[in-house]
Amino acid sequence: MTPRRTLMARLAHVEYAECMRLGHGWQDKGDTDNDIGGWDEHSLCPRCTTERVRIMDRRGYVTGRKYIRPGDYGVKGLGVWDADMRAALRTVAHRRGA
Numbered sequence: 001m002t003p004r005r006t007l008m009a010r011l012a013h014v015e016y017a018e019c020m021r022l023g024h025g026w027q028d029k030g031d032t033d034n035d036i037g038g039w040d041e042h043s044l045c046p047r048c049t050t051e052r053v054r055i056m057d058r059r060g061y062v063t064g065r066k067y068i069r070p071g072d073y074g075v076k077g078l079g080v081w082d083a084d085m086r087a088a089l090r091t092v093a094h095r096r097g098a
């Protein structure tokens with residue numbers, strides 16, 4: 001169980017709540033060749049400006065992913081969002097009428 005003060009610290013800094021609740025709204029930003037004979041597929045979420053790179057092999061299989069997040073996407077030192085934090089975020093958004 002996530003400590004309540006950790007949850008509250010996170011919720012006080014929710015600037016990208018929609019993406020965290022609903023997922024990112026990826027838009028295609030084109031492909032570039034990569035060094036394994038395939039291509040890197042670049043996409044961008046216009047809401048939070050996170051960039052995603054999916055690394056494809058030459059047959060189109062995804063072999064890896066990289067995310068470049070805005071510097072203030074998370075709260076430094078508190079780690080990733082876990083199930084308790086996401087549940088609390090959904091509850092707050094629901095009560096606000098999201």
Ligand SMILES: [Zn+2]
Pocket residue numbers: 019023024025045046047048049050
């Ligand atoms: Zn996003």
